[in-house]
Amino acid sequence: xxxxxxxxSTKIKPDEFRAVILSFAFILSILASYYIIRAVxxxxxxxWTDTELSTVWTVTFFISFLVVSFYSYICSKxxxxxxxxxxxxxxxxxxxxxxxxxxxxxxxxLIRQAFYIWVSVFSLLNIxxxxxxxxxxxxxxxxxxxFGFIAAGSSLGAIIGPVITLIFVERVGSETLIxxxxxxxxxxxxxxxLLGKATASKETSxxxxxxxxMGGHFWDGFTExxxxxxxxxxxFGIGMFIVIYTGMxxxxxxxxxxxxxxxxxxxxxxxxxxxxxxxxILAVFTAMFGTARLTKxxxxxxxxPLVPSIIVLGMLILAISPILWVxxxxxxxxxxxxxxxxxxxxxxxxxxxDREARFxxxxxxDVVVYRAGDIIWAWIFTxxxxxxxxxxxxxxxxxxxxxxxxxxxxxxxxKHFDAE
Numbered sequence: 001x002x003x004x005x006x007x008x009s010t011k012i013k014p015d016e017f018r019a020v021i022l023s024f025a026f027i028l029s030i031l032a033s034y035y036i037i038r039a040v041x042x043x044x045x046x047x048w049t050d051t052e053l054s055t056v057w058t059v060t061f062f063i064s065f066l067v068v069s070f071y072s073y074i075c076s077k078x079x080x081x082x083x084x085x086x087x088x089x090x091x092x093x094x095x096x097x098x099x100x101x102x103x104x105x106x107x108x109x110l111i112r113q114a115f116y117i118w119v120s121v122f123s124l125l126n127i128x129x130x131x132x133x134x135x136x137x138x139x140x141x142x143x144x145x146x147f148g149f150i151a152a153g154s155s156l157g158a159i160i161g162p163v164i165t166l167i168f169v170e171r172v173g174s175e176t177l178i179x180x181x182x183x184x185x186x187x188x189x190x191x192x193x194l195l196g197k198a199t200a201s202k203e204t205s206x207x208x209x210x211x212x213x214m215g216g217h218f219w220d221g222f223t224e225x226x227x228x229x230x231x232x233x234x235x236f237g238i239g240m241f242i243v244i245y246t247g248m249x250x251x252x253x254x255x256x257x258x259x260x261x262x263x264x265x266x267x268x269x270x271x272x273x274x275x276x277x278x279x280x281i282l283a284v285f286t287a288m289f290g291t292a293r294l295t296k297x298x299x300x301x302x303x304x305p306l307v308p309s310i311i312v313l314g315m316l317i318l319a320i321s322p323i324l325w326v327x328x329x330x331x332x333x334x335x336x337x338x339x340x341x342x343x344x345x346x347x348x349x350x351x352x353x354d355r356e357a358r359f360x361x362x363x364x365x366d367v368v369v370y371r372a373g374d375i376i377w378a379w380i381f382t383x384x385x386x387x388x389x390x391x392x393x394x395x396x397x398x399x400x401x402x403x404x405x406x407x408x409x410x411x412x413x414x415k416h417f418d419a420e
Contacts, residue, residue, distance in 0.1 A: 035161025128366035148291025224361035246373030300414030307337035308407035315400035
């Protein structure tokens, strides 16, 4: 009965139900694990100055570059059926080691900063690996129907993780939560093995065999991303789409931070908590019941530029009325739209690529390019406000122009996908 209700409301076919539910549980568990450990990570940052934190962010970018290069090398050498389970097993082991080191020497700034950096790398790579795996399992037609529902698992995980933290942090302490997060990663490890044994059928056979490594070199992900002709390179186009997305994220985040300057700490916490709750509730229902219908009816030509187009309007409203609840509303719509519509639609693009591009090239985009975008836009925002002296309204006006480019790029990427 439950299977029939879910299948009817979410466009899942009976023979896909098991794989979809496993995929839903997969991303739910990795997001819950991450959100538990993220709270511990972010708590450490309050002990550092702005300069120290900026330095940590910069180091994170270079570490991300090295990790993605090593990951690409592993993709080339490791039997594919061991690759995805091995990634989550590896991160589980490293978090257990971090727990042990912090218990032995909790005051070491080197260990604390290394932990912060490693969690930041994990936050992007683990999601990238998951969606690479999904694009390898499901074909293009299935992705349009199923990725929205699967993505709803990430929003549920983003709710469950903080709830676990709130319930247990005073009882067991922050360090023990690292151990909880580490243990939870055995759930996606197990699911990856199950999905690897019985995956949904694909129309094409470009995913290759699970009983061999991909081959190639550690730099293949970077060469895939920069392969000429660059203007016709889908990976490069997706990368630029993400760079502009990080710009919108940075602009709105900094805007909220600056508006909250004169508000007391407890009120700030309440506002951020309200944003997280509103985002995840809205994202869950949109992803489960709206995204598949949107992509099936209008295609990615409409779906991908939809949220960027809304952000154009939101930025213009913010430019005219730069007040707290306008920017909070913009943040809720932006994040919920990203999690429930834009991200699953963006991940559908990878179903048209081969396995090497999905795993090697995608990790470059999701981790290295993403972190580079963070740094670039943070300094651009700082330059606009601190050097040029622009107000929030002026920055929002510039942001709206950038969002127009974002929407156009989404339209072009969506048109390419629909034409395939």
